[in-house]
Amino acid sequence: MFIRIASAVGTVALATGALLGIASPANAETNPSCSRVDQIGSTAYIKSGGTTIASVKQFKGCNKNWSYTYVWEGFRNSHSGTWWACSGVSTSGGLQDYKCGGNHQKEVWSSGANTLSVCTKAYGQLEWSNGEGAAATDQRC
Structure with missing residues (x-):
């Protein structure tokens, strides 16, 4: 009996994880210009009418902000x-x-700014034929 319950719980956990994976905006976030970057600060979200349409993140690596x-x-x-x-x-x-x-390019990396000695935010913008949206991350110093 215990094995059946454990198996059922495991199946539900896997199914829930799979559903969450489908709903999330997962992406590899591989910087084409720097082999090692680390996210700093929180993620900001560009929205249109209450719907999230894009994410904006700030990274540091290779002596630059991205x-x-x-x-x-x-x-x-x-x-x-x-x-x-x-x-x-x-x-x-x-x-x-x-x-x-x-x-229609789904991801854009900045070129890397020499700004590690000052406070920065990542800024992202999305424009389309009948609208636009923008967001900025929290400031990191």
Whole structure:
């Protein structure tokens, strides 16, 4: 009896994990310009009408700060028209290292900003044919 209950609980846990995995915006976050980056600060979310459509994160690595914007699959699947994402590092002096991807590019890394000695935020923007949204992470010093 105990084995059957344990087996059933294990199956439910696996199924729940699988469902959560499907719903999440999982991504490898591999920086094409730096082999080792670590996320700093919290993740920010770009929303449209209360729906999350993209994530914005800040990373450090290779003696630079990096901004990363990832467009969620739900938005990508529901917007066949033109859309593009951008990402940059924001300091008190303004937006630096701002880079936009091509049409329908699901992730954009900034080029890397030499800003480790100042306070920074990652800034992400998503623009599409009839709208736009933006978000910034918390400030990291």
